[in-house]
Amino acid sequence: MDPLPPNHHGDNNAKFGGPVGYVAALTMVVGRAGDGHLVAELAGVTASDRVLDIGCGPGTAARIAAATGATVTGIDPSQPMLDAARLLTRVRPPEGSIEWLQAGCEEIPSDDNTYSVCWSLASVHHWPDLDAGLREVRRVVKPGGTFIALEKRSPPDADGLASHGWTADQAERFALMLPDFGFADAQVQNHVRGRRKTVTVSARLHN
Numbered sequence: 750m751d752p753l754p755p756n757h758h759g760d761n762n763a764k765f766g767g768p769v770g771y772v773a774a775l776t777m778v779v780g781r782a783g784d785g786h787l788v789a790e791l792a793g794v795t796a797s798d799r800v801l802d803i804g805c806g807p808g809t810a811a812r813i814a815a816a817t818g819a820t821v822t823g824i825d826p827s828q829p830m831l832d833a834a835r836l837l838t839r840v841r842p843p844e845g846s847i848e849w850l851q852a853g854c855e856e857i858p859s860d861d862n863t864y865s866v867c868w869s870l871a872s873v874h875h876w877p878d879l880d881a882g883l884r885e886v887r888r889v890v891k892p893g894g895t896f897i898a899l900e901k902r903s904p905p906d907a908d909g910l911a912s913h914g915w916t917a918d919q920a921e922r923f924a925l926m927l928p929d930f931g932f933a934d935a936q937v938q939n940h941v942r943g944r945r946k947t948v949t950v951s952a953r954l955h956n
């Protein structure tokens with residue numbers, strides 16, 4: 750059997766829309782701050798950055814980036830996720846600015862060469878078309894900019910919720926795709942924070 754691709758849940762996004770989308774958003778409001786701090790540290794986000802969070806969900810990582818004073822855009826195709834993101838941001842406004850836009854990775858509503866940092870947390874495994882998403886990431890990231898994909902680590906035989914992440918093989922295969930989209934120095938790193946085990950694939954867009 751062929752190994753599963755890095756977007757093995759790309760046809761499984763119905764649960765993010767409609768009334769069930771609000772329940773899904775609620776489940777992602779807690780327990781995500783560690784992932785957000787991790788990518789902010791890896792990218793070295795500062796107030797001078799423009800940050801794009803693709804598949805931002807309720808926006809935890811975007812708010813962590815904005816807390817540094819950075820200018821942040823969070824995109825997600827799911828209206829319930831964006832409703833949750835806007836509500837939570839009104840409750841605790843961060844230092845920097847955040848805009849929330851309804852869009853998928855296949856058509857990012859931003860000009861070319863806009864962002865110094867782009868990340869996607871627990872979302873790439875849901876992208877329906879990896880090539881289309883990566884073409885858009887390349888278009889909107891500035892030369893020299895950073896791209897990070899973070900996923901929960903999954904064992905190869907996982908099913909159900911536990912399969913919503915990447916095996917070591919899926920992370921490696923995603924890293925191998927990046928040079929075709931102009932990215933250099935792709936690095937796969939494993940992380941443990943408390944009980945959460947994640948993997949990141951980071952790379953830099955060629956100058």
Ligand SMILES: C[S@@+](CC[C@H](N)C(=O)[O-])C[C@H]1O[C@@H](n2cnc3c(N)ncnc32)[C@H](O)[C@@H]1O
Nearest residue numbers: 765777781804805806827853854870871872875
């Ligand atoms: C598991 S949630 C992760 C949310 C958030 N990044 C987090 O870590 O809390 C996956 C997110 O990917 C989004 N998503 C699904 N299809 C997408 C696409 N084509 N482009 C961008 N994001 C997508 C979903 O709507 C959902 O908000």
